[in-house]
Amino acid sequence: MIRVAIVDDKATNRRIVSEKLAENKCFQIVIAAVDGADFLHQMTVIEPENHPHIVLMDLEMPHVNGITAIATASSLYPQLRFVVLTIFDDEEKIFNAIKAGACGYLLKEESSTVIADMLINLWESGAGPISPSIAYKILQMVQGQTASGLRKAETGADIFQLSAREKEILEWLSQGYEYKDIGSKLFISPNTVKKHCISIYQKLHVNSRAQALRIAYTKGLI
Amino acid sequence: MIRVAIVDDKATNRRIVSEKLAENKCFQIVIAAVDGADFLHQMTVIEPENHPHIVLMDLEMPHVNGITAIATASSLYPQLRFVVLTIFDDEEKIFNAIKAGACGYLLKEESSTVIADMLINLWESGAGPISPSIAYKILQMVQGQTASGLRKAETGADIFQLSAREKEILEWLSQGYEYKDIGSKLFISPNTVKKHCISIYQKLHVNSRAQALRIAYTKGLI
DNA sequence: GTTTAAATCATCCAAATGGAGTATTGTTTT
DNA sequence: AAAACAATACTCCATTTGGATGATTTAAAC
Numbered sequence: 001m002i003r004v005a006i007v008d009d010k011a012t013n014r015r016i017v018s019e020k021l022a023e024n025k026c027f028q029i030v031i032a033a034v035d036g037a038d039f040l041h042q043m044t045v046i047e048p049e050n051h052p053h054i055v056l057m058d059l060e061m062p063h064v065n066g067i068t069a070i071a072t073a074s075s076l077y078p079q080l081r082f083v084v085l086t087i088f089d090d091e092e093k094i095f096n097a098i099k100a101g102a103c104g105y106l107l108k109e110e111s112s113t114v115i116a117d118m119l120i121n122l123w124e125s126g127a128g129p130i131s132p133s134i135a136y137k138i139l140q141m142v143q144g145q146t147a148s149g150l151r152k153a154e155t156g157a158d159i160f161q162l163s164a165r166e167k168e169i170l171e172w173l174s175q176g177y178e179y180k181d182i183g184s185k186l187f188i189s190p191n192t193v194k195k196h197c198i199s200i201y202q203k204l205h206v207n208s209r210a211q212a213l214r215i216a217y218t219k220g221l222i
Numbered sequence: 223m224i225r226v227a228i229v230d231d232k233a234t235n236r237r238i239v240s241e242k243l244a245e246n247k248c249f250q251i252v253i254a255a256v257d258g259a260d261f262l263h264q265m266t267v268i269e270p271e272n273h274p275h276i277v278l279m280d281l282e283m284p285h286v287n288g289i290t291a292i293a294t295a296s297s298l299y300p301q302l303r304f305v306v307l308t309i310f311d312d313e314e315k316i317f318n319a320i321k322a323g324a325c326g327y328l329l330k331e332e333s334s335t336v337i338a339d340m341l342i343n344l345w346e347s348g349a350g351p352i353s354p355s356i357a358y359k360i361l362q363m364v365q366g367q368t369a370s371g372l373r374k375a376e377t378g379a380d381i382f383q384l385s386a387r388e389k390e391i392l393e394w395l396s397q398g399y400e401y402k403d404i405g406s407k408l409f410i411s412p413n414t415v416k417k418h419c420i421s422i423y424q425k426l427h428v429n430s431r432a433q434a435l436r437i438a439y440t441k442g443l444i
Numbered sequence: 445g446t447t448t449a450a451a452t453c454a455t456c457c458a459a460a461t462g463g464a465g466t467a468t469t470g471t472t473t474t
Numbered sequence: 475a476a477a478a479c480a481a482t483a484c485t486c487c488a489t490t491t492g493g494a495t496g497a498t499t500t501a502a503a504c
Binding site: 095098099101103104105118121125127128129130132133134135136138139141142143173174175176177178206208209210211213214217 | 327360398432436
């Protein structure tokens with residue numbers, strides 16, 4: 001029997017989740033709390049042998065939000081497994097919840113069987129349950145291609161007053177194409193492409209492709 | 223119709239995957255390659271309008287392994303989506319594959335319907351397909367509780383197995399210096415610098431400085 | 445209406461680059 | 475001891491690049 005705590009400020013949500021889990025007889029709801037403060041308090045009054053194994057935590061709650069509650073409770077009760085169960089899937093919240101100590105992150109839109117299966121799997125194998133779309137966002141965090149890692153193309157390119165055509169050609173240059181390739185793509189002579197390149201180098205105050213690409217990459221021109 | 227490439231050194235595996243996808247009429251296998259080098263070569267001879275949308279990549283292959291192939295190809299063909307399809311689930315490989323540019327990571331044990339569903343979802347919504355147990359390992363990386371997640375600093379350049387000297391020369395190249403400049407700085411012949419450069423290009427599977435620098439910048443080698 | 449700027453294309457030339465070899469010298473690894 | 479690898483260096487060759495210079499056309503700016 002897996003003991004589960006539900007933390008959500010909406011009574012309707014708590015009831016829906018309870019009913020979803022009730023379809024499977026191996027779950028037992030031992031705590032239903034309205035926010036983080038309520039959950040932490042109930043944990044202090046319940047006997048340790050009746051502590052929940054898994055805590056389903058909503059994020060948007062009054063008084064003490066889910067992130068804070070996870071961060072606090074995971075320190076006080078390291079044996080608890082915290083699963084975020086929410087409708088929010090923005091990177092900020094995902095990242096903070098994970099850093100706070102959540103071992104899983106499920107969207108409320110998941111079907112009851114999926115949620116039940118994943119919680120049972122968490123219980124049996126220890127693998128945290130994660131909704132596919134959340135998993136992909138986490139992957140992107142590891143990849144570093146989001147939020148912190150992305151650069152805005154508009155700001156950098158205009159300092160050097162490159163014309164639209166020059167920006168276009170710089171883009172192709174960065175892809176590794178040579179004069180005649182770019183000429184074919186744009187239906188112009190390779191000589192013209194070369195002319196544009198030299199103009200670009202002059203505006204960037206360099207005299208080789210590698211130097212131009214260095215500026216392009218480091219200043220966010222491409 | 224989703225065009226798919228399969229890269230696996232075992233003919234049996236390629237056939238099994240083909241048959242799994244053949245159950246769903248919306249997939250079309252456009253490339254079947256035996257290793258990374260084979261795949262990269264086939265990409266150069268196929269017309270761009272027939273390029274695959276999704277590349278299913280095994281990791282353990284002779285000549286050019288999957289990680290290197292993804293790192294190279296994702297720079298050369300940014301529009302491709304790379305999905306690792308393998309039996310391995312150790313953190314080292316997951317981490318390297320993600321850093322190399324994979325957008326998904328599926329275990330071969332997944333059923334054909336699950337694989338098909340996730341690839342279709344990738345096609346329709348852009349969300350990378352990730353097996354649940356893999357997703358949890360990625361989450362742990364973000365949490366910073368695992369070994370391979372912690373030493374992320376060194377990994378970038380090591381995917382391509384560049385020697386220390388080659389990394390050094392790649393660094394100078396990115397600064398915009400030419401053979402003779404670098405030779406003077408390192409007290410070696412420009413001929414030797416050139417030799418190193420060509421070795422670097424071979425390891426990166428490119429054939430120009432601009433292409434090498436693109437990979438270097440986008441994969442964090444410099 | 446003239447000026448200015450951008451985009452187009454060309455020719456000539458010197459330098460740099462990419463590629464295929466061959467070869468020597470040290471380390472490692474086996 | 476042999477094999478593999480890394481770093482060094484060279485030659486020969488075709489291609490690419492950077493630069494200078496001149497020219498035409500079109501569109502926007504004054």
